[in-house]
Structure formats: C-alpha cells, structure tokens
Amino acid sequence: MAVMEVQNDSTEWLVVWLEPLAYDYWLRRGEGLRIRTDYVxxxxxxxxxxxxxxxxxAEGVxxxxxxxxxxxxxxxxxxxNGNVLELAHQRPEGR
Structure with missing residues (x-):
C-alpha cells in the first residue's frame, strides 16, 4: 500500500486534485488528508x-x-481522523 499525506499550511484554500479521475478535495488552513492506493x-x-x-x-485558491x-x-x-472523504469535499458553491 502506498500512502501520501497532504497538509494545508497556507492561509488560503488548497484544492487537492486526484488524477486521472479529476476528483477534488478542498482543504482549509490546518486541514489535511491521506491518500491510499493498492500499489506495493x-x-x-x-x-x-x-x-x-x-x-x-485572486480568489484565494x-x-x-x-x-x-x-x-x-x-x-x-x-x-x-480516518473518515472517508467524498468527491468535491467542501467545494464552495458555484465552483
């Protein structure tokens, strides 16, 4: 299993795009996520x-x-905390 951790240490939104599927996860300052795959x-x-x-x-992204x-x-x-995040996690309206 391969694991990557991402932490948003900026003051703005950090959008983590997971490719090639184009899934997006929006993180506020101080939030993080973990990506796991089956690769060994x-x-x-x-x-x-x-x-x-x-x-x-200009939009803080x-x-x-x-x-x-x-x-x-x-x-x-x-x-x-290990909770599975859905596609478009925290995506602001209109984005």
Missing part, C-alpha cells in the same frame, strides 16, 4: 505538481495535483 511495487506511486492561475490566486501512478486508479481519501 518499487516504482513511484504518486506524481505531484502545483498550479494556480491569477484568477485562482491554490491547487495541488496528485497523479496516481503504477496501480489501479482507485484511491481511498480520508481526513486526519
């Missing part, structure tokens, strides 16, 4: 990149993209 090999299980457009930054690699695309995403 020696290759990388995740690839990470960041991006933000000027419009995103940063983006972290986590690509699931070398395994089935299913990943379990939980909060810091």
């Amino acid at each position: 090999g020696d290759e990388l299980a995740f690839h990470v990149s960041t991006h933000a457009t000027d419009a995103d930054r 940063e983006n972290l993209v986590v690509y699931v690699e070398n395994c089935s695309f299913h990943a379990e995403v939980t909060d810091q």
Whole structure:
C-alpha cells in the first residue's frame, strides 16, 4: 500500500486534485488528508505538481495535483481522523 499525506499550511484554500479521475478535495488552513492506493511495487506511486492561475490566486485558491501512478486508479481519501472523504469535499458553491 502506498500512502501520501497532504497538509494545508497556507492561509488560503488548497484544492487537492486526484488524477486521472479529476476528483477534488478542498482543504482549509490546518486541514489535511491521506491518500491510499493498492500499489506495493518499487516504482513511484504518486506524481505531484502545483498550479494556480491569477484568477485562482485572486480568489484565494491554490491547487495541488496528485497523479496516481503504477496501480489501479482507485484511491481511498480520508481526513486526519480516518473518515472517508467524498468527491468535491467542501467545494464552495458555484465552483
């Protein structure tokens, strides 16, 4: 099993995008999540990149993209207490 933990230490929203499925999880300052996959090999299980457009930054949004690699695309995403998070977790209205 491969596990990645993500923590939002910024003052803005951090949107964690899980690819290639385009699932989004919105984290407020101080919140975190854990991504688990079924991968058990020696290759990388995740690839990470960041991006933000000027419009995103103006709205207080940063983006972290986590690509699931070398395994089935299913990943379990939980909060810091182990509760499974649903797609679009905390996504603001109109986004």
